[in-house]
Amino acid sequence: DTAVSQTPKYLVTQMGNDKSIKCEQNLGHDTMYWYKQDSKKFLKIMFSYNNKELIINETVPNRFSPKSPDKAHLNLHINSLELGDSAVYFCASSQGANYGYTFGSGTRLTVV
Amino acid sequence: AQSVTQLGSHVSVSEGALVLLRCNYSSSVPPYLFWYVQYPNQGLQLLLKYTSAATLVKGINGFEAEFKKSETSFHLTKPSAHMSDAAEYFCAVSGSGTSYGKLTFGQGTILTVHP
Numbered sequence: 001d002t003a004v005s006q007t008p009k010y011l012v013t014q015m016g017n018d019k020s021i022k023c024e025q026n027l028g029h030d031t032m033y034w035y036k037q038d039s040k041k042f043l044k045i046m047f048s049y050n051n052k053e054l055i056i057n058e059t060v061p062n063r064f065s066p067k068s069p070d071k072a073h074l075n076l077h078i079n080s081l082e083l084g085d086s087a088v089y090f091c092a093s094s095q096g097a098n099y100g101y102t103f104g105s106g107t108r109l110t111v112v
Numbered sequence: 113a114q115s116v117t118q119l120g121s122h123v124s125v126s127e128g129a130l131v132l133l134r135c136n137y138s139s140s141v142p143p144y145l146f147w148y149v150q151y152p153n154q155g156l157q158l159l160l161k162y163t164s165a166a167t168l169v170k171g172i173n174g175f176e177a178e179f180k181k182s183e184t185s186f187h188l189t190k191p192s193a194h195m196s197d198a199a200e201y202f203c204a205v206s207g208s209g210t211s212y213g214k215l216t217f218g219q220g221t222i223l224t225v226h227p
Contacts, residue, residue: 041200042220
């Protein structure tokens with residue numbers, strides 16, 4: 001069983017479109033995260049949810065909106081996609097950051 | 113605030129040679145430190161973590177790291193490199209207070225292993 005699963009794995013879309021990425025974890029963790037990995041492999045946190053409550057919201061355009069229907073799911077919706085949104089988006093979960101994260105395999109988003 | 117600096121974006125070793133990947137951190141509170149490995153087109157996998165217990169931490173795949181507070185370092189080592197160790201390695205730090213819940217990552221070090 002996959003601990004943290006993301007769908008889709010690859011996403012190619014045109015500028016201006018709206019798209020969603022889904023994430024689910026079966027580890028029973030309370031906290032879930034979205035990270036963005038850019039073309040230089042730099043990892044930057046976007047959002048964090050703890051028990052469905054938003055606790056970290058970094059400086060991210062408001063075109064990005066996370067949604068957590070329950071503590072096992074954290075989805076990412078992106079409106080009006082731009083070329084600069086092309087990146088790999090990783091979902092992760094943890095019992096708390098001091099325990100480390102379990103990462104999903106990533107979603108490679110390409111905006112054309 | 114916390115930050116991580118990985119010295120050397122690329123490290124190349126011969127198979128069987130010592131692997132040393134450098135990480136220095138900055139944290140205003142006692143840090144929790146991690147090393148992750150990323151293979152091509154995959155997610156990040158936890159190699160090992162320091163959580164204020166023993167300063168020498170052993171991880172998976174024969175890797176270990178030593179926490180040195182005086183040097184603010186957490187370097188990753190492996191006595192003998194294997195071809196399968198070729199990947200990108202990330203050091204990360206977690207703190208408390210407003211940073212609680214967030215891992216801050218270094219910029220990564222690509223390890224190449226030559227036969």
